[in-house]
Amino acid sequence: AQKVTQAQTEISVVEKEDVTLDCVYETRDTTYYLFWYKQPPSGELVFLIRRNSFDEQNEISGRYSWNFQKSTSSFNFTITASQVVDSAVYFCALTGETSGSRLTFGEGTQLTVNP
Amino acid sequence: DSGVTQTPKHLITATGQRVTLRCSPRSGDLSVYWYQQSLDQGLQFLIQYYNGEERAKGNILERFSAQQFPDLHSELNLSSLELGDSALYFCASSPERVSYNEQFFGPGTRLTVL
Numbered sequence: 001a002q003k004v005t006q007a008q009t010e011i012s013v014v015e016k017e018d019v020t021l022d023c024v025y026e027t028r029d030t031t032y033y034l035f036w037y038k039q040p041p042s043g044e045l046v047f048l049i050r051r052n053s054f055d056e057q058n059e060i061s062g063r064y065s066w067n068f069q070k071s072t073s074s075f076n077f078t079i080t081a082s083q084v085v086d087s088a089v090y091f092c093a094l095t096g097e098t099s100g101s102r103l104t105f106g107e108g109t110q111l112t113v114n115p
Numbered sequence: 116d117s118g119v120t121q122t123p124k125h126l127i128t129a130t131g132q133r134v135t136l137r138c139s140p141r142s143g144d145l146s147v148y149w150y151q152q153s154l155d156q157g158l159q160f161l162i163q164y165y166n167g168e169e170r171a172k173g174n175i176l177e178r179f180s181a182q183q184f185p186d187l188h189s190e191l192n193l194s195s196l197e198l199g200d201s202a203l204y205f206c207a208s209s210p211e212r213v214s215y216n217e218q219f220f221g222p223g224t225r226l227t228v229l
Contacts, residue, residue, distance in 0.1 A: 033215045044117070045205060045220035052215070091158060100171045101146065101214045105158040 002027045004094050006106035013082055014114050021077045021090050021109045029053075029096030034068065034075045035103065039089040051075065053096075082113045118142065119221035121206050127227045133194040136224045140187055140208030146170070147189040148209075148218060149181060153202035164189055165212045196228045 003026040013019045025034065036048040049059065051068050059066050063080045079086055089110050093103040118141035128134055140147050149161040160173035164183035175181075178196075183189040193200060203225050207218040 035217070037220075043203065043225075044222045045207075047217045047219070050215075050217055095215060101148070101163060101209065101211075101218070102160040102171055102173055103148075103150075103218065104160070107157050 002029075002032075002094050002096060002099055002104045004092050004104055004106035006090075006092055006109050008109045009107070010110045010112070012112045012114065015084060016081050017113075018078060018080050019082050019111065019113075021079075021092075021111065023075045023077065023092030023106060025073050025075065025092070025094050027094060027096050029098050032094060032096030035093040035095075036066070036075075036077050037091045037093060037105075039091065039108070041088070045091070048077075048090075079111075082111075084113050084115055087111060087113045117219040117221065119206060119208050119219050121204075121221035121224050123224060124222065125225050125227075127229065128196060129229055130196055130198060132196050132228075133192065134196065134226065136191040136193070136204055136206075136226070138189045138191070138206030138208075138221060140189070140206075141219055144208035144210050144219070145187065146209045146211060146214060147183055147187070148207040149175075149189070149191050150205040150207065150220075151202045152205065152223075153199075155199070158205075161191070170212060193226070198228050201226055201228045 005024045032053045038046045067076045089108045092106040120139045145166045152158045161175040163171040203223045206221045
């Protein structure tokens with residue numbers, strides 16, 4: 001079975017601080033895919049990034065960066081110079097060769113960025 | 116805007132009732148997925164349809180059923196509703212039968228059972 005753990009239930013920071021959201025996963029698949037989704041207060045799920053198990057290269061997109069480490073089964077997400085608009089619930093998710101297309105989500109981390 | 120539409124946006128009903136949630140996937144997408152987001156269970160996969168056929172089943176209750184029609188829209192039917200069924204129900208779509216790419220999520224239907 002697959003499992004995603006986001007141990008941080010809530011994080012509160014002040015604007016312009018950097019913040020890292022942790023994600024630890026469990027899978028027996030050799031080929032698997034990790035995702036981050038953002039759920040703003042309006043409720044929709046917004047795709048942020050997808051990473052496959054063979055690509056451990058870190059990725060940066062503007063103020064967002066992701067650190068994928070297979071050795072620790074982690075896929076952490078860092079927001080640099082956080083802004084109020086970053087306030088949302090962030091979900092890490094996993095799918096793989098034995099789970100078809102179903103996404104297994106973590107519990108989510110509620111990020112609040114205060115002005 | 117993901118291109119996935121869901122209706123209604125909000126639904127309030129009573130225990131024991133039956134409701135139908137509707138989803139229209141993105142143009143060209145053949146797969147439709149249903150997810151439930153509740154306080155107790157978090158975000159969990161319910162069921163997937165591909166081109167009209169059931170493809171995969173998750174933690175979907177027997178009181179729940181779904182189908183996908185020839186025009187590819189999908190409906191999720193919830194019957195004998197209980198208080199615990201109150202949740203946000205998402206529909207997502209993707210082009211493929213088995214997709215490891217992004218799933219495009221609709222805005223969700225918030226169901227409240229009183």
